[in-house]
Amino acid sequence: MSLFDADHDHHFKSAIHGGLLVLAVETCAYNTIVFHKRGGRWHFFSALVYGGLVILEVIQVGKHQRP
DSSP: OOTTSTTSOHHHHHHHHHHHHHHHHHHHHHHHHHHHHHOOHHHHHHHHHHHHHHHHHHHHHHHHHOO
């Protein structure tokens, strides 16, 4: 048994992706707020990238919640 097995330790995998989800939400929110306050293409692009990561991590957490 290994964490790399498809049907093993979904709670741990879900927790790891949940942690990444929290960080991605915080980073997306930060970049969105800074973009609205100061503008700048970099913050807009970063908000989009982290927003995409939020979507990916929501999907990943969902996959591990339904083993």
